[in-house]
Amino acid sequence: MHRIVALALAAASLATADLPKFDQVSNGFKEVVSTADGSRPLYRIWKKDNDLLAELPRGWERQQHIIAATQNRGTIFAGLQGPEVLVYWKRNGNRLMVMTPELGTRSNGEQESKDSVRRIFTDTMLFDVPILAMGPSGQPVVDLDSLLLRSAAGGLGLGGLNAGLAEVVTAKTFPQNTVVSFDVPNRGGQIVGLYFSIVDLPRNNGYKPREADNRIGYFMTSYRDLGDYNQKTKWKRYIHRWNLQKRDPSLKMSPPKEPIIYYIEHTVPVRYRRWLRQGVLYWNNAFAEVGIDNAIEVYFQDKQTGAHMDKDPEDVRYSFIRWLNNDVSTAIGPSRANPLTGEIFDADIVLTDGWIRAYWGWYYEDSPDIVAEGMSPDLREWYDANPHWDPRLLVASPARRAELIDARTSVTADAAEPAIAHNPDLYGTCSSAGCTQCMAAQGLASHMAFAGLMGEDLAMFAPEGDDGAQLDGIPEWFVGPLFAELVCHEVGHTLGLRHNFKASSLYTHEQMNSEEF
Ligand SMILES: [Zn+2]
Known part of the structure; x- marks a missing residue:
C-alpha cells in the first residue's frame, strides 16, 4: 500500500519534472x-x-x-x-x-x-x-x-x-x-x-433544495435515486429558484439578504426602458406577500453615461433584459441553475424589435389570429388548401389578405418557432432544464385581437385624461403596458416558473356546458 503511494508520488513528480519551466512557456505573456x-x-x-x-x-x-x-x-x-x-x-x-x-x-x-x-x-x-x-x-x-x-x-x-x-x-x-x-x-x-x-459552483451558501410539488409548475432539475426502492419516490425533483432569504427572519417584512438584480441592457430603446422596469418590478408584490421587501432591483445599463457598462450580460454573475434588433418578434426567458441543487444563478431575458412592429399591427389592423383560436390542425390544413373558405382571410381587409396568403406560403414549420429555427440548442434546453419556448406573445396577441373585435377602434379603450403620447406611432397607453406585461411574464420564467398548467383552466368542462354558464 505504502509502496504504491510512494510510486505514484514519484511518477507525479517525475512527470512534473519533464514539463518546461513556466517562465519559458509564458515568455512575452x-x-x-x-x-x-x-x-x-x-x-x-x-x-x-x-x-x-x-x-x-x-x-x-x-x-x-x-x-x-x-x-x-x-x-x-x-x-x-x-x-x-x-x-x-x-x-x-x-x-x-x-x-x-x-x-x-x-x-x-x-x-x-x-x-x-x-x-x-x-x-x-x-x-x-x-x-x-x-x-x-x-x-x-x-x-x-x-x-x-x-x-x-x-x-x-x-x-x-x-x-x-x-x-x-x-x-x-x-x-x-x-x-x-x-x-x-x-x-x-x-x-x-x-x-x-x-x-x-457556490458551496455552503445556505441554499436548501426544494422538492417539486405537482400543483405548481416550476422548471426542475431531476435525477433517479436508485437507492430508493419505491417506484413512486425514485425520481427526485428539485425546483429552480433563487437563493432569496430574509435579511432579518424575525421581521414580518424584511429586505432580502441578497436581492435579485436585473440590468436593462443599453440596446433597449430609451423610450421603452421604464416600461420594461415596471414589468420586472411587478414581481415585488408577490415577494411582499411572503414578507420580503424589494426582493428585485432593476438598474439601467447606459452607454451614454457609462452606467453599468463594465458588466457583460454573458457573465453569469449578472442577469440582464437584453434587446435584439433582428426583425423577429419573440421573447425568451431562460436561466441557468446549479444542476445539483436547482439554485438559479443567472437569467438573461431576450426581447426583440419585432414587437414594436407587431404591436403597431395589433393596434391598427384587425388580427385574424383570434378566429384561428380553437381550430384543429386538420381544419387549418384544409383552410390552407381552400383559402376562399378561410375565416382568417375573410375577416382581413383585401390588402391584408394578399399579405397573409404570401406569408403563409413562405412560413415553414421551423420558421414558426424562430428561436428554435436559429438556435437548435433550445431543443436541448427543453429536455434538460425544461422548455424555455414561450407562447406568451401569441396569447397576448389573441387578447388584443379579441379586444379589437369588440370595438370599432382600440382608441375607445384609451384611459381617461390620456395626453395622446405615442411611441413609434403607437399610443403609449397601449404599447407601454404590453411591454410591461411581456417582461413580467418572462421574468416569471427566470424566477423558475413554467406556465402554470393547472391554474390556466378557470372553469371545468362541466361548468362550461351547464345551463347556468
Ligand atoms: Zn411563457
Whole structure:
C-alpha cells in the first residue's frame, strides 16, 4: 500500500519534472489582473496577443466548475444563453481530462446501492488537454484559448470555427468567475462572438433544495435515486429558484439578504426602458406577500453615461433584459441553475424589435389570429388548401389578405418557432432544464385581437385624461403596458416558473356546458 503511494508520488513528480519551466512557456505573456484589490482570481490568466494561458485554481482537485457559453455576435439570436456544462479536472500524467459528472442517476440510499450505482453510471470525459507547465502557484497551466475554442466549443455544439484566426475580445478573471470571449470566423467566414463564463459552483451558501410539488409548475432539475426502492419516490425533483432569504427572519417584512438584480441592457430603446422596469418590478408584490421587501432591483445599463457598462450580460454573475434588433418578434426567458441543487444563478431575458412592429399591427389592423383560436390542425390544413373558405382571410381587409396568403406560403414549420429555427440548442434546453419556448406573445396577441373585435377602434379603450403620447406611432397607453406585461411574464420564467398548467383552466368542462354558464 505504502509502496504504491510512494510510486505514484514519484511518477507525479517525475512527470512534473519533464514539463518546461513556466517562465519559458509564458515568455512575452502578461498577467491579466481584473480586481482592484488584487484578490486571488479563480483562474490566473496570462495574455499575449490572442493567446491565453490559465493556471488552475488551488484546490482544483476538489472543485466543480460550470462552463457556460453564449454566442454573442453574428447570429440572429446573439446573446441568447447557450449551453452550459458542469465539469471537474482530472490529472492523468501530463494531461488533464475535463470530466463531467453523471448526475442523472445517483443513490442516496445504503452504501451497497451507492457502490453499485457508481459502478454502472460513471462520469464522462469531455476532452483532454496537455499540461504546459506548473504555474507560479504550483498548479497546472493550460492553453486556455485552444481549450475553449477547439475543445469546449465543439463539446458544447458550437464547433466549425476557424480557431486559428480567433481574436481575444474579453479576458477578465475574478475570485469566483473567469470570463473570456472571442471573435472568430465560422465555417462560412462570418465573424461570430463566443463568450465563455467559467464559474466556481457556490458551496455552503445556505441554499436548501426544494422538492417539486405537482400543483405548481416550476422548471426542475431531476435525477433517479436508485437507492430508493419505491417506484413512486425514485425520481427526485428539485425546483429552480433563487437563493432569496430574509435579511432579518424575525421581521414580518424584511429586505432580502441578497436581492435579485436585473440590468436593462443599453440596446433597449430609451423610450421603452421604464416600461420594461415596471414589468420586472411587478414581481415585488408577490415577494411582499411572503414578507420580503424589494426582493428585485432593476438598474439601467447606459452607454451614454457609462452606467453599468463594465458588466457583460454573458457573465453569469449578472442577469440582464437584453434587446435584439433582428426583425423577429419573440421573447425568451431562460436561466441557468446549479444542476445539483436547482439554485438559479443567472437569467438573461431576450426581447426583440419585432414587437414594436407587431404591436403597431395589433393596434391598427384587425388580427385574424383570434378566429384561428380553437381550430384543429386538420381544419387549418384544409383552410390552407381552400383559402376562399378561410375565416382568417375573410375577416382581413383585401390588402391584408394578399399579405397573409404570401406569408403563409413562405412560413415553414421551423420558421414558426424562430428561436428554435436559429438556435437548435433550445431543443436541448427543453429536455434538460425544461422548455424555455414561450407562447406568451401569441396569447397576448389573441387578447388584443379579441379586444379589437369588440370595438370599432382600440382608441375607445384609451384611459381617461390620456395626453395622446405615442411611441413609434403607437399610443403609449397601449404599447407601454404590453411591454410591461411581456417582461413580467418572462421574468416569471427566470424566477423558475413554467406556465402554470393547472391554474390556466378557470372553469371545468362541466361548468362550461351547464345551463347556468
Ligand atoms: Zn411563457
